[in-house]
Amino acid sequence: MMNGTVLLEVYKLSKSFGGVHAVTLLNFELHKGELLGIIGPNGSGKTTTVNLITGFVKATSGRVVYKGQEITSWAPYRIVRLGIARTFQMVKPFYQLPAFKNMIIPLYSPRVKQLAGGKYGDRNAVALDLLEEVGFERDAQVAYKVASVLPQGYLKRLELAKAIALQPDLLILDELFSGLSLAEVASIVPIIEKLLQEGKTIIMIEHRLKELFRIASRVIVLNYGMKIAEGPPDKVMESDEVKKAYLGSE
Amino acid sequence: MQKRKERVDRGIKARSEDVFAISSWREMLYLSGPRLLPVAGFIVLPLILGIYWQKVLLSVAVFALLAISWDMLAQSSMVSLGQALFFGMGAYCSGIMNHYWGVPPLISIPIAAVAGAVICTILLLPVLRLRGVYFSMVTLIIPLMLERIIEATKIFGGTEGLSGLDPFPSRWVELYVVLAALLAALFGFRRLMTSDYGLVLRAINDNDRSVMNAGINIYWFKAQALFISSAIGAFAGAFMTHVYMFVGMPVFALDYSILPIAAAIVGGPGSMAGATLGAFILVPLSEVLRGAGGLRIVFYGMLLVVFIVALPEGIFHFVQRKYHQFERWVAVE
Amino acid sequence: MLLGTIVYAVINSVILALTAIGFNLTFGISGVANFAYGAFYILAAFATWILMNSLGLPYLLSAVLSILFSAFLGAVMYRVVLLRVRGQVLSEVIATFGIGLAILELFRYLGFVGIEYSLPVFIDESFLIGGVYVDMQRILIVLCSVALIILLWVFIHHTSMGLAFRGIAQDERTALTFGMDADWIATLSVSLGAGLAAIAATIIVPLGTISVGQGYDVLLNALAVSIIGGLGSTGGVIVASFLVGFAQRFTDSYIGSHWTLIVSLVAILLVLVIKPSGLYGKQKELEERI
Numbered sequence: 001m002m003n004g005t006v007l008l009e010v011y012k013l014s015k016s017f018g019g020v021h022a023v024t025l026l027n028f029e030l031h032k033g034e035l036l037g038i039i040g041p042n043g044s045g046k047t048t049t050v051n052l053i054t055g056f057v058k059a060t061s062g063r064v065v066y067k068g069q070e071i072t073s074w075a076p077y078r079i080v081r082l083g084i085a086r087t088f089q090m091v092k093p094f095y096q097l098p099a100f101k102n103m104i105i106p107l108y109s110p111r112v113k114q115l116a117g118g119k120y121g122d123r124n125a126v127a128l129d130l131l132e133e134v135g136f137e138r139d140a141q142v143a144y145k146v147a148s149v150l151p152q153g154y155l156k157r158l159e160l161a162k163a164i165a166l167q168p169d170l171l172i173l174d175e176l177f178s179g180l181s182l183a184e185v186a187s188i189v190p191i192i193e194k195l196l197q198e199g200k201t202i203i204m205i206e207h208r209l210k211e212l213f214r215i216a217s218r219v220i221v222l223n224y225g226m227k228i229a230e231g232p233p234d235k236v237m238e239s240d241e242v243k244k245a246y247l248g249s250e
Numbered sequence: 251m252q253k254r255k256e257r258v259d260r261g262i263k264a265r266s267e268d269v270f271a272i273s274s275w276r277e278m279l280y281l282s283g284p285r286l287l288p289v290a291g292f293i294v295l296p297l298i299l300g301i302y303w304q305k306v307l308l309s310v311a312v313f314a315l316l317a318i319s320w321d322m323l324a325q326s327s328m329v330s331l332g333q334a335l336f337f338g339m340g341a342y343c344s345g346i347m348n349h350y351w352g353v354p355p356l357i358s359i360p361i362a363a364v365a366g367a368v369i370c371t372i373l374l375l376p377v378l379r380l381r382g383v384y385f386s387m388v389t390l391i392i393p394l395m396l397e398r399i400i401e402a403t404k405i406f407g408g409t410e411g412l413s414g415l416d417p418f419p420s421r422w423v424e425l426y427v428v429l430a431a432l433l434a435a436l437f438g439f440r441r442l443m444t445s446d447y448g449l450v451l452r453a454i455n456d457n458d459r460s461v462m463n464a465g466i467n468i469y470w471f472k473a474q475a476l477f478i479s480s481a482i483g484a485f486a487g488a489f490m491t492h493v494y495m496f497v498g499m500p501v502f503a504l505d506y507s508i509l510p511i512a513a514a515i516v517g518g519p520g521s522m523a524g525a526t527l528g529a530f531i532l533v534p535l536s537e538v539l540r541g542a543g544g545l546r547i548v549f550y551g552m553l554l555v556v557f558i559v560a561l562p563e564g565i566f567h568f569v570q571r572k573y574h575q576f577e578r579w580v581a582v583e
Numbered sequence: 584m585l586l587g588t589i590v591y592a593v594i595n596s597v598i599l600a601l602t603a604i605g606f607n608l609t610f611g612i613s614g615v616a617n618f619a620y621g622a623f624y625i626l627a628a629f630a631t632w633i634l635m636n637s638l639g640l641p642y643l644l645s646a647v648l649s650i651l652f653s654a655f656l657g658a659v660m661y662r663v664v665l666l667r668v669r670g671q672v673l674s675e676v677i678a679t680f681g682i683g684l685a686i687l688e689l690f691r692y693l694g695f696v697g698i699e700y701s702l703p704v705f706i707d708e709s710f711l712i713g714g715v716y717v718d719m720q721r722i723l724i725v726l727c728s729v730a731l732i733i734l735l736w737v738f739i740h741h742t743s744m745g746l747a748f749r750g751i752a753q754d755e756r757t758a759l760t761f762g763m764d765a766d767w768i769a770t771l772s773v774s775l776g777a778g779l780a781a782i783a784a785t786i787i788v789p790l791g792t793i794s795v796g797q798g799y800d801v802l803l804n805a806l807a808v809s810i811i812g813g814l815g816s817t818g819g820v821i822v823a824s825f826l827v828g829f830a831q832r833f834t835d836s837y838i839g840s841h842w843t844l845i846v847s848l849v850a851i852l853l854v855l856v857i858k859p860s861g862l863y864g865k866q867k868e869l870e871e872r873i
Contacts, residue, residue, distance in 0.1 A: 056459070080465030088463070094456055097449075104446050105453050109465035123446060166465055329673050331618075331680060376855040382672040383616045384814070387806045388855070390618075394803055395848045402841030504799075508684065515677065544692035551685030558677045559667050 004032040007170060007201050008053070013062035015048055015225075022048040023225040026062070030170070035192070035202045037212045037233070040222035041246055046205045047089060049222070050172050054086050055079045066170070081111045085168035087159045089175045089205075093147040099136065099158055100143040103127035106165040115167055126165075134161045134191055153184040160191070170201045177208040185211050209237075221245065252582040257575045284573070288436065288526070292429045296422070304425060306537050308493065311428040312486045314529035316510035317517070318435050319482040321525045324514070325443060326475035327382060327455035332389030333510045335373075336483025337490075338396065338501035340366035342406060344488035345497030349412045355492040359485065366484025371477045378472045393502040400499040411498020418492055428489055432526070435482055440522045451475055505547075509536070512550045515557045518564025527566045587715035588836040594721045596828025598787055599804055600821050601728045604735070605779030606805035611815030612748045613769035615665065617657075617776055618676060619683030621802030625795060626686060627653040627781030628788045629695055631702060642703065650781040657777025661770045669769075683802070691795040701792040702785075724786050731782065735817070748772065807847055811854045813861025822862060826850070 008030035015023045023045040030036055038046050051057040053064050055076040064072045071079055093102050106112065107123045131143040134157040142154065150158070156176055163171055173192075177185050185208065192215060196202060206212040213219070213233035221229040221236055223245040229236045236242055266277040296304055316333045323330045344362035347353040353361070373392065377384050401409050418424040442448050453461050454468050461468050491497045509532060510525075517528025532550075539546050557564065563571075606620045617623075627649045634645035660682060668674030704720040711717075739745035747763050748771075759765055780801070788797075812823030827850060831843040854861060 054463075056462075075467075076462045077465050077467045080463065085465075086463065088460075092457055092460060094453055094460075101449070104449055105461055105466070106464040108446055108450050111465045162464065324673055327672075329676050331676065373852070376859045380859050383610075383676065384810070384859075386618075386672075386676045387616065387810060388851075391803055391806050391810075391851070392848070394799070395807075395844055395851075399841075399844050399848065402844055404841070511677065511680075519673075542692075544688050547688040548685045548692060551681040551683070551688065554681030555664060555678050555685070558674045558681070559664055562674070 004034070006030070007032045007067060009063075009065040010049075010053065011063040011065065013049070013052055013064060014060045015045075015052055015057060016060050021225050023052060026222075026225075026227055028220055028227065028230065030201060030203065032201050033196065033199060034218060035196060035204065035216050037216035037219040038203060038205045038222060039207070039209060039212070039219060040228075043224075044222040044245075045225035046222055047174055048225075050086060050174055050203075050205060053079075054084060054172065080109065080166060080168075081114075083111075083167075083169040084172065085163040085166040085170070086172040087163050087174055087176060089178070091152075091155045091159045093155055093158055095148040096146065098144050098146050099150060099154070100124065100127040100131060102147055102158060103130060103162060103165055106162045109166055111166055130161045130165050131158070134158075134164070135187060136161075152179045153181070156180060156184075157188065157191075160188070164195070168200065170203070171195065172203045172205075174205045175207060176204065177206055177211055189215060209233075253579045254582050255577050256580040257571075257577050259575050260573075263574045285437075288523075289433060292433055296425045296429070301421075304421070306534055308425055308428060309537075310529050310533040311425075311432045312490055313509050313513055313533050314432055314526045315428075315435055315482050315486040316506065317513040317525035317529050318439060318522045319479040319486075320510045321514045321519055321522060322439055322443065322475060322479045322482075324519055325448075325455060326451040326472060327458065328378075328472065328476065329382060329386045330389045330479075330507075331386045331511070332391075332393045332507050333483055334502050334504065334506035335389055335393040335396075336366060336370050336480040337487035337506045338393055339370055339480075340484025340487030341491045341497045341501040342366075342487075343369075343484070345412045345415055345491045346406060348415045348492070355416050355418060359488040359492065362488035362491075363481050363485035366487065367477050367481035370480040370484070371473060374476060375473060378469050378476070390507075393507065394504065397499045397502040400502075407498065409499065411496055413496045413498075415492060415495045415497065417495050424493055431485065431489075436522050436526055443522070508547065508550055509533070512553055514564075515554055516565060518566030518568075519562070520564075521566055524564045524566030528564070531565070584714075584836065588832055590712050590715055590717060592829045592832035593825075594717070594725060595832055596825040597725045597728045599808055599828050600824035601724065601731070601783045601787065602780070602801050603805040603808040603820050603824060604731075604817065605776040605783065606802075607809050607812075607814065607817060607820045608735075608779065609772045609776030610809070611817070612772035612775075613765075615661070615769060615773055616676065616679070616814075617773060618679040618802065619660065619686065620776065620780055620805055621798035621800070622683040622686035623653050623657060623777040623780040624784045624801045625690060625793065625798035626656070628702065628784040628793045629690060629700070631785060632700055632793060635702075646785045650778055650785065653781035654774045654778035658770050658774040660777075661773040665769075665773070666766065669766075683798075687795050687798045695793070696795065698792055700794075702789045704789040720786075720789055727782075727786050731779075732817075732821070744771075807851055809861070810851055811861060813864030816861070816863040819861055819863030 013026040132138045136142045219233045340362045343365045344358045347358040513528030514525040518524025630649040631645045634640045706719045708719040709716045808823045812819030830846045834842045834846045
């Protein structure tokens with residue numbers, strides 16, 4: 001079991017959209033410093049869970065507690081200010097703006113100002129630095145390129161940079177690897193590992209199981225909105241129920 | 251051989267980028283020209299125009315202010331169909347202060363601008379959380395309802411309104427005050443919307459979920475944009491109250507809502523200069539067409555549709571593009 | 584007095600509901616807020632008048648033709664104008680607003696103003712109900728509205744097209760994956776809304792003269808009722824119409840006619856403060872639009 005304090009607690013979390021039970025009585029704990037993977041077949045409620053935690057969707061019932069504070073019905077912007085940042089599965093940057101201008105929005109956040117002691121500083125410079133950290137080559141001036149001309153790999157990294165800019169303690173990445181080549185994934189993994197080393201806690205929703213299992217210490221499996229397995233990656237994949245969920249029953 | 255059109259920046263634009271702008275008089279003129287022209291124009295025009303056209307210029311300035319107000323709201327994801335609400339609120343605030351308490355115009359107008367803005371912002375606050383269409387619906391209804399309520403309840407003078415209000419010291423003061431306000435609004439809001447603050451507002455328009463995700467309270471930002479815009483509108487209304495020395499229910503009429511939208515759309519939405527340009531074109535045009543009566547509004551309606559569908563960039567951006575770039579035919583490889 | 588007030592309250596509420604249903608339905612199905620709604624209403628009324636008085640066609644035929652014409656025009660408006668700016672709220676609102684404006688003011692400019700512009704009532708009789716005289720036309724309005732609502736309900740719940748409408752209304756993306764053509768459905772929804780406006784006009788306009796101002800009033804009422812009842816909810820429209828209709832009528836009878844509009848405004852403001860999306864509004868707040 002992970003050492004360290006419990007950062008996030010999800011307790012009997014449920015969400016129904018009309019008759020559709022997207023998430024049902026979900027329970028799990030997240031420990032500081034770990035990388036938790038959330039996996040499951042399509043429609044199993046992974047993204048809804050993230051939306052519930054980050055306030056984009058109001059829970060039907062249940063509780064989300066972060067650092068001892070109940071955040072269950074909070075608005076997203078308040079949750080971000082507590083230190084949780086997320087990326088979206090479908091990246092939608094501000095296409096007409098250059099990549100580094102896209103970063104201005106998160107850098108304008110009150111959280112960033114608060115952490116910087118009340119002064120915003122030179123946002124453009126910070127943006128360029130952050131983008132370089134996620135792999136925007138400085139000499140090729142990729143950061144100055146308009147978002148509409150950037151390939152998916154860079155857009156995903158931009159999305160990651162936007163989340164990092166908020167200096168979160170908990171980072172939730174929704175299918176960061178989707179649409180990326182093996183080489184691109186391989187180049188992003190070190191960035192994630194560095195974030196872990198810096199003391200951040202990460203939740204990753206993924207379909208790319210092989211790549212995820214290399215870095216995740218623990219994994220939760222969802223199916224039809226319910227947790228069906230939890231544990232170290234290899235142990236979890238041995239479970240019959242998990243196999244059935246992914247491959248379907250005969 | 252097939253050809254395609256290519257747009258290339260003009261030489262002088264490239265030469266006047268960055269620090270090279272001060273390398274020669276021509277470059278400096280190229281850059282400063284478009285900015286000095288309106289300033290010079292606003293100072294000189296009142297002196298050369300006759301009284302009738304001075305009144306038209308006044309009207310242009312007022313509608314330009316309303317158009318700028320509309321444009322700022324539109325850039326912040328709020329499409330207002332009721333500029334008349336802000337206009338009328340400011341008009342009545344100033345009129346009431348002047349009529350019942352004798353507050354002189356030069357004091358009542360600024361107060362009315364703020365008071366009107368406060369009232370309108372509070373009124374529209376609940377709608378900010380809903381889909382954009384709601385804002386349009388509510389801003390359309392409320393001024394028209396207020397118009398009829400005033401007529402029915404006869405408050406604040408009812409159909410006769412409040413008359414005999416204090417005018418400005420002279421018509422020169424009148425004109426230059428509003429022109430100064432227009433210049434301040436034009437350059438000030440252009441600056442605001444191109445700054446990082448404006449970037450956040452425009453980002454809310456583009457993808458509000460993303461901005462929320464960045465830890466920014468989009469409702470607070472929208473409320474701020476609403477307050478600022480309605481303050482401009484209220485100022486325009488308060489100002490006109492003392493030009494006419496009268497305030498009555500017509501201040502909430504649809505006319506004050508339609509023309510600013512037409513001006514902004516024809517001139518070019520997304521830039522305050524476009525809104526101003528649109529007002530400069532449409533208001534005198536409307537004066538000239540005064541004989542056609544109701545046909546003018548038909549004209550505005552069609553103008554709105556044609557421009558929003560076919561020429562969304564508006565005249566200003568078209569001109570701006572021509573100023574900075576030229577087109578040429580190039581062989582397709 | 585009480586019974587008479589109630590009778591007229593019911594009638595007014597029904598009239599309100601009838602005028603608002605088309606607008607609300609269009610929005611509920613395809614998310615198009617048709618600000619030219621009032622224009623379609625008046626257009627249908629004038630079209631009927633022109634067909635009757637200039638071409639000498641019988642009343643019923645003129646009315647039916649006008650309704651079809653209105654529906655057709657709605658479809659044309661969508662395909663020619665709205666299709667090009669679909670999805671951009673600013674453009675949709677401005678475009679429909681501009682069209683509505685142009686149509687209404689064109690009629691005013693062309694001189695369609697005056698007492699001679701009126702449509703005859705269907706049957707010219709009155710009945711004594713609850714101590715007040717109620718003319719046949721008003722009774723017909725109530726009957727027709729009820730019939731219309733029932734027809735619409737059957738249509739929406741029991742035909743495949745109605746099912747398609749509901750599918751798109753509930754979840755556009757999923758409906759698209761089922762092969763539904765969202766653009767066609769949207770065209771039909773605007774057409775339906777315009778047609779309903781025309782039907783409403785045909786039944787209601789005979790109560791007075793056709794006036795351009797009425798076009799604006801119809802749009803305002805549709806907006807007000809939609810805000811209170813909830814955009815997209817037909818049930819909400821009906822409930823809101825009755826609330827507003829009763830409130831207005833009772834205010835008119837017992838307090839004074841100049842307070843009726845204040846009642847409406849207060850109702851709108853109250854709804855905005857307490858439940859902004861309307862009584863039966865299904866509009867989720869911005870955050871839930873994922």
